[in-house]
Amino acid sequence: MATLTTPVDVPPASPEKIAPEKPGFPAGRTLAWVFMILVIVGSLFPFYWMLRTALSSNNALYAGSDSLLPVQPSWGGFERVFGLQTGQAAIDAGGAGQPISFWHYLINSVIVSTLTTGGQVFFSAMAAYAFARLQWKHREKVVAFFLAGLMIPTIFTLLPNFVLIKQLGLVDTLLGISLPSMLMTPFAVFFLRQFFLGISREVEEAALVEGASKVRVFFRLILPMSTAPIATLSILTYITSWNDYFWPLMVSYTDRSRVLTVALGVFKSQTPSTGPDWSGLMAATLVAALPMLILFCFFARRIVNSIGFSGIK
Amino acid sequence: MSTITTTKPAKTGAEPTPSPRKRDDTRLALLFILPALIGFLVFMVWPTLRGIYLSFTKFNLLTPPEFNGLDNYVRMVQDPVFWNALKVTLYYVVINIGLQTVLALIIAVLMQRLTKKTWLRGIVLTPYLVSNVVAAMVFLWVLDYQLGIGNKIIDAIGLDRIAFLSSDTWVIPTIALINVWRHVGYTALLIFAGLQTIPETMYEAGRVDGASEIRMFRSITVPLLRPIIALVLIITVVGSFQVFDTVAITTRGGPVDSSRVLQYYIYDVAFGRFQFGYASAMSVALLIVLVVITFIQYRLTRAESSDLS
Numbered sequence: 001m002a003t004l005t006t007p008v009d010v011p012p013a014s015p016e017k018i019a020p021e022k023p024g025f026p027a028g029r030t031l032a033w034v035f036m037i038l039v040i041v042g043s044l045f046p047f048y049w050m051l052r053t054a055l056s057s058n059n060a061l062y063a064g065s066d067s068l069l070p071v072q073p074s075w076g077g078f079e080r081v082f083g084l085q086t087g088q089a090a091i092d093a094g095g096a097g098q099p100i101s102f103w104h105y106l107i108n109s110v111i112v113s114t115l116t117t118g119g120q121v122f123f124s125a126m127a128a129y130a131f132a133r134l135q136w137k138h139r140e141k142v143v144a145f146f147l148a149g150l151m152i153p154t155i156f157t158l159l160p161n162f163v164l165i166k167q168l169g170l171v172d173t174l175l176g177i178s179l180p181s182m183l184m185t186p187f188a189v190f191f192l193r194q195f196f197l198g199i200s201r202e203v204e205e206a207a208l209v210e211g212a213s214k215v216r217v218f219f220r221l222i223l224p225m226s227t228a229p230i231a232t233l234s235i236l237t238y239i240t241s242w243n244d245y246f247w248p249l250m251v252s253y254t255d256r257s258r259v260l261t262v263a264l265g266v267f268k269s270q271t272p273s274t275g276p277d278w279s280g281l282m283a284a285t286l287v288a289a290l291p292m293l294i295l296f297c298f299f300a301r302r303i304v305n306s307i308g309f310s311g312i313k
Numbered sequence: 314m315s316t317i318t319t320t321k322p323a324k325t326g327a328e329p330t331p332s333p334r335k336r337d338d339t340r341l342a343l344l345f346i347l348p349a350l351i352g353f354l355v356f357m358v359w360p361t362l363r364g365i366y367l368s369f370t371k372f373n374l375l376t377p378p379e380f381n382g383l384d385n386y387v388r389m390v391q392d393p394v395f396w397n398a399l400k401v402t403l404y405y406v407v408i409n410i411g412l413q414t415v416l417a418l419i420i421a422v423l424m425q426r427l428t429k430k431t432w433l434r435g436i437v438l439t440p441y442l443v444s445n446v447v448a449a450m451v452f453l454w455v456l457d458y459q460l461g462i463g464n465k466i467i468d469a470i471g472l473d474r475i476a477f478l479s480s481d482t483w484v485i486p487t488i489a490l491i492n493v494w495r496h497v498g499y500t501a502l503l504i505f506a507g508l509q510t511i512p513e514t515m516y517e518a519g520r521v522d523g524a525s526e527i528r529m530f531r532s533i534t535v536p537l538l539r540p541i542i543a544l545v546l547i548i549t550v551v552g553s554f555q556v557f558d559t560v561a562i563t564t565r566g567g568p569v570d571s572s573r574v575l576q577y578y579i580y581d582v583a584f585g586r587f588q589f590g591y592a593s594a595m596s597v598a599l600l601i602v603l604v605v606i607t608f609i610q611y612r613l614t615r616a617e618s619s620d621l622s
Contacts (some may be wrong), residue, residue: 183352308506
C-alpha cells in the first residue's frame with residue numbers, strides 16, 4: 001500500500017517557481033482546472049451516489065433511477081443492513097429476507113484490524129530496533145534475509161498459509177485472519193528501521209551512560225521519539241487490513257469470523273438477481289466504507305504525505 | 314502492495330561508533346527479533362517453500378499431498394482455460410496500467426502546477442481509502458444495464474446502452490476502469506512525490522539560460538521523471554497482475570471465461586474444486602511472471618538511474 005518515505009512534505013519553494021509553467025497563460029490554466037474538476041467529480045461522485053441510493057426506498061429506484069436526490073427517502077436500506085427489519089418487510093422491499101446484522105461484521109472488522117495493526121507495528125518496531133541499533137553477529141545477513149522477503153508477493157503465500165491455518169485449527173476464527181500479518185511485514189520493519197537509523201545516537205548514549213538498559217532505552221526513549229512514523233504506519237496498516245478481501249474470504253466460512261468486505265460479498269450474492277435490493281446493498285457498502293473515510297478525515301494530511309519514495313534522491 | 318525502494322539506507326548512521334558500553338547485544342537482539350522472525354519464517358518463508366512443493370503434488374486438503382512430479386505443470390501447459398486466463402490477465406494489466414499511468418501523470422503534473430494544497434491531494438486519494446470490494450459494488454450499481462446512472466447518461470446523450478459487466482468485449486475494460494478509479498489517485502501522488510525531488514535549482518539554471526517553460530518541461534521534468542515512472546510501474550504492474558477482488562464481486566469470471574483472470578482461476582481451482590496441487594502450480598507460474606517482470610523493470614530503472622544522481 002504505502003511506499004517508504006522520508007516525509008515528502010512539499011518543500012517551501014518560493015512561489016514564483018512552483019509551476020514550471022508558462023506564467024499567466026489563462027487559457028491553459030483554465031483548461032487544467034476544468035480537467036482537475038472533472039477528476040474531483042469523478043473521484044467523489046460514486047460516494048454521493050452510494051449515499052443517495054442508500055437513502056432511497058428500493059422499490060422507488062426503478063421509476064426514479066435518474067433522480068439526483070434520494071427517491072422517496074427512507075432508512076429502509078440501513079434497517080435491512082442492521083437487521084432491524086422483519087424478514088417479510090425486507091422481502092417486500094426487494095431484499096433477500098435473511099437476517100443480517102452488519103454490527104456484527106463491523107465488530108469483527110474492528111477486532112481483526114486492531115489485532116493485526118497492534119501486533120504488526122509493535123513486533124516490527126522491536127525487530128527494527130534490533131536491526132538499527134543493537135550490536136550483534138550476523139545482523140546484516142539477517143537484514144538482507146528480511147529484505148528478500150519484500151520480493152515475495154503476498155499473494156503467493158496465501159494458499160499455503162491457508163493450509164497452515166487449517167492445520168492449526170484456526171479456520172473461521174478472527175485470530176486465523178489476523179495471525180499471518182500480526183507478527184511482522186518486511187515493509188513495516190524497514191519503514192521503522194529507516195526512521196530509527198535517523199535518531200541521533202547521542203541521546204541514546206547519554207541514557208546508556210546514566211545506566212539505563214537498552215530495553216529501557218527502547219521503550220522510554222526510542223518509541224516516544226517515534227510516535228509520528230509509528231502513527232503513520234499504524235494508520236496505513238489499519239486501512240490495508242480493513243480493506244483486505246482475498247485472505248479473509250479464504251479463512252472465514254460463517255458469521256463467526258466474517259469481516260465487512262467478505263460480508264458485503266455474501267450480502268451481494270444473496271440479493272435477488274432479478275431486481276436486486278440496491279438501496280440495501282449501497283447502505284451496506286457505505287457502512288463498509290465509512291469508517292475508513294472518517295479515519296481519512298482525521299488523518300488526511302498524515303496519510304497524503306506518507307505517500308512517496310525514499311529511494312529516489 | 315507495499316514497496317520499499319532502498320538505496321542502501323543501512324549506511325546512514327548504523328556504522329559502529331565507539332560506544333561507552335561496547336557490549337555485544339546478541340541475546341537481547343534475539344529476543345527483540347524473535348516475534349518478527351517467527352512471523353517471517355512461519356508465514357512467509359515456509360509458505361513460499363511449501364507452495365513450490367505443493368505444486369509437485371496432488372493435494373485435496375483432506376488427505377496428505379501425494380508427490381506426482383510434473384503432472385500439474387503438464388496439465389497447466391495443456392489447459393486452455395489457463396492460457397485464456399493468462400491472456401485475459403495480460404489484457405487487463407495493459408488497459409489498467411496504461412490508462413492509470415497516463416491519467417496519474419497528468420493529474421500529478423497538473424497538481425504540481427495548479428496547487429499543492431493538501432485538500433486536493435486528499436480528494437484525489439479518497440477512492441483509494443475504500444476497499445476493492447466497495448469500489449466494485451458501487452460500479453456494479455452505477456454501471457447497471459437497466460438502472461445504472463452511467464447507462465442513463467449514455468442513453469441521454471443518444472448512444473446505445475452498454476452491458477458493461479455482462480458483455481465479453483466490455484467486461485475487462487470495465488473492470489480495469491473500476492480499478493483505475495480506485496488506484497489512480499495513489500499513483501498520481503507517487504508521481505507527485507517524485508516531482509518534488511527535482512531540484513528547483515535546475516529550473517533556475519534553465520531560466521538563467523533563457524529556456525522557455527515548455528522547453529524546460531521537456532528537457533528537465535520529463536527526463537527526470539522517467540526513473541520515477543519506472544519505479545511507479547514496478548509497484549503498480551505487480552499489483553495489477555494480482556487482480557482478484559473486483560472480479561470476484563462483479564462477474565465471478567464470466568461471461569463464460571472472458572473475465573477469468575489468473576488469480577480468480579487459481580482460487581476457483583483451489584476452493585471450488587479442491588485441487589490445491591494444480592492451483593499451487595499456477596501460483597508458481599504467476600510468481601515466475603511477476604519475478605521476471607520485476608527483474609526486467611528493475612534493470613530498466615537501473616539503466617536510467619543516471620538521470621539524476
